[in-house]
Amino acid sequence: MLPVVAVFALLVCITRSSTGLPFEQKGFWDFGKEFDVQDLLMMMKDEEDGSAFGEVDPQEQPGCPFGCQCSLRVVQCSDQNLYEIPRDIPHDTRLLDLQGNKITEIRENDFKGLYQLYALVLVNNMISRVHPRAFLPLGRMQKLYLSHNHLPAVPRNLPASLVELRIHDNRIKKVAAGTFSALGTMNCIEMGRNPLQNSGLEPGAFTGLKLNFLRISEAKLTGIPRDLPENLRELHLDQNQIQAIELVDVSQYRDLFRLGLSHNRIRHIEHGSLAYVPNLRELHLDNNRLNKVPSGLAQMKYVQVVYLHSNNISEVGVNDFCPTGFGMKKTFYNGISLFDNPISYWEVQPATFRCVADRNAVHFGNHKK
Numbered sequence: 569m570l571p572v573v574a575v576f577a578l579l580v581c582i583t584r585s586s587t588g589l590p591f592e593q594k595g596f597w598d599f600g601k602e603f604d605v606q607d608l609l610m611m612m613k614d615e616e617d618g619s620a621f622g623e624v625d626p627q628e629q630p631g632c633p634f635g636c637q638c639s640l641r642v643v644q645c646s647d648q649n650l651y652e653i654p655r656d657i658p659h660d661t662r663l664l665d666l667q668g669n670k671i672t673e674i675r676e677n678d679f680k681g682l683y684q685l686y687a688l689v690l691v692n693n694m695i696s697r698v699h700p701r702a703f704l705p706l707g708r709m710q711k712l713y714l715s716h717n718h719l720p721a722v723p724r725n726l727p728a729s730l731v732e733l734r735i736h737d738n739r740i741k742k743v744a745a746g747t748f749s750a751l752g753t754m755n756c757i758e759m760g761r762n763p764l765q766n767s768g769l770e771p772g773a774f775t776g777l778k779l780n781f782l783r784i785s786e787a788k789l790t791g792i793p794r795d796l797p798e799n800l801r802e803l804h805l806d807q808n809q810i811q812a813i814e815l816v817d818v819s820q821y822r823d824l825f826r827l828g829l830s831h832n833r834i835r836h837i838e839h840g841s842l843a844y845v846p847n848l849r850e851l852h853l854d855n856n857r858l859n860k861v862p863s864g865l866a867q868m869k870y871v872q873v874v875y876l877h878s879n880n881i882s883e884v885g886v887n888d889f890c891p892t893g894f895g896m897k898k899t900f901y902n903g904i905s906l907f908d909n910p911i912s913y914w915e916v917q918p919a920t921f922r923c924v925a926d927r928n929a930v931h932f933g934n935h936k937k
C-alpha cells in the first residue's frame with residue numbers, strides 16, 4: 569500500500585478548506601476567515617520563542633491610544649469607528665490590529681517609531697492612499713494584511729522583512745515592474761479579487777520574489793501570467809477568464825505542488841504542458857470547458873488530486889489517469905472528481921482507476937455536488 573497522506577505542511581499562508589468534497593484536502597484559503605488575531609499571536613509566539621515577547625519594559629509604559637486595548641505588546645483597535653491611525657501607539661508594539669474601522673488614508677508618520685512591529689492588520693477599512701514613506705519605519709514587519717480596502721495599487725516601499733502580504737479585494741488594476749523587487753524573503757502573496765487583467769501585470773512585476781504561494785483568484789486574467797516567481801509551490805488562479813494552458817505558461821514552474829484553475833473557461837491544454845510540472849500533487853480544473861481528460865496525467869508520478877468536475881468531458885480512456893507500467897506512479901490518487909460531465913459512466917472501464925488509493929476517492933456520479 570502506498571502512503572497517501574499528503575505532506576503539504578510547507579507554507580506559512582495555509583488556512584482551512586471550505587468545500588464539501590469528500591477528499592478535499594486542507595490547505596486552501598477560506599474566504600470567510602482570512603486570519604485570526606489569536607492565530608497571529610500564536611505564530612508570533614512560535615517565531616519569537618523565548619524572546620522578550622510578553623515582557624513588560626519597566627522603564628517605559630506609554631499610554632494606550634484612546635479606543636484601543638493594549639497588553640503584552642498587542643494593540644487592539646478593531647471596530648472603533650476610527651477615521652485615522654491613532655497617534656501615540658507604544659513603540660514596542662508587535663501586533664497592531666486596526667481592522668474594521670473607517671480609515672481612508674495612511675499618512676507619512678502614522679507608523680513612526682514602530683520598528684518592532686511584527687504584524688499590521690488593516691483589513692476592512694476604506695484605505696485608498698498610502699504615503700510612499702509610510703512603511704519605512706517598519707523594518708521588522710513580517711505580515712501585512714490590507715484586504716478589503718480601496719487601494720488602487722500595491723503600496724510602495726514595503727519593508728524588506730515582509731513575509732506575507734494579503735491585499736485581497738481592493739481596486740488594483742496594475743502591478744508595476746519592480747513593485748516587489750526588494751522583498752527577497754516574501755513567502756506568500758494573496759491578491760485575489762482585484763480587477764487585474766494580464767495587461768495590468770507589467771513585465772517584471774514579480775521580479776525579485778521567491779514566493780511559495782501566490783493567489784490571484786477572482787480577477788480578470790485571460791491567461792496564466794508570465795514570469796511569475798520560478799520556485800512557486802502553490803499558484804491559485806481560480807475564477808478568472810483563462811481560456812487555455814500553453815506550454816510557455818507552465819514551463820518555468822518545476823516546483824509547483826498545487827495549481828488551482830477552477831472556474832475559468834479553459835477548453836484547451838496544450839499537449840505536453842503537464843510534463844513541465846512533474847512535481848504537481850493537486851490540479852484543480854473543475855468548472856471549465858474541457859472536453860477530455862488533460863493529456864499527460866498518467867505520466868505524473870506524484871499527482872494525487874485532480875478535479876475535473878463540471879466540464880464537458882464525454883469520454884474517459886482506460887489510460888487517461890494511470891500509467892501502463894507497474895511502479896511508474898509514486899503516489900496513488902486520493903481524489904478524482906468527474907461528476908457533472910456528459911460521460912457515459914457505465915462505459916468507463918474499472919481499470920481506469922487502477923492507481924487510485926481506494927474507490928471512494930473517485931467522485932463519479934452524474935450529479936452536481
Ligand SMILES: *[C@@H]1O[C@H](CO)[C@@H](O)[C@H](O)[C@H]1NC(C)=O
Nearest residue numbers: 857858859879880881882910
Ligand atoms: C461540449 O462538447 C460537445 C462535443 O463533444 C460540443 O458539441 C458542445 O458544443 C460542447 N459544449 C460546450 C458548452 O462547449
